Amino acid sequence: MSTITTHILDTALGKPACGVAISLEQNSPEGWFPVAEGVTDNDGRLKDLTPEPLSPGHYRLTAEIGDYFAVAGRDALYVSAQIDFVIAEAGSHFHLPFLISPWSWSTYRGS
Secondary structure: OEEEEEEEEEOOOOEEOOOOEEEEEEEEOOEEEEEEEEEOOOOOEEOOOOOOOEOOEEEEEEEOHHHHHHHOOOOOOOOOEEEEEEEOOOOOEEEOOEEEEOOEEEEOOEO
16 A cells, blocks of 8 residues: 655745645546545645555646636636656555746646
8 A cells, every 4th residue: 555645835935835725536447536646735735534444556646726826816728737747566655746937837746
């Protein structure tokens, strides 16, 4: 079984992005279904998204960054940022951070 955490940094401000809604979904033959959701804390982290380990499978992690920018009155190009990934084997921890700005976003596998 595997766990997921995330961290969102607003690179335009050089600060953590707090209050960003995050959702995790898993793909199945019937389509995508919700697994977990949460909101980043004051440090831009969501440490307990999956308190229960996940089985191998195809997942997507979505951050609602458009809402985050709108709350601050900042224009932005992207409504959401989404990481589409596969857990091939049980037992790994996946830290999947987002680096965001109003005009771009990126990700990497953290530790």
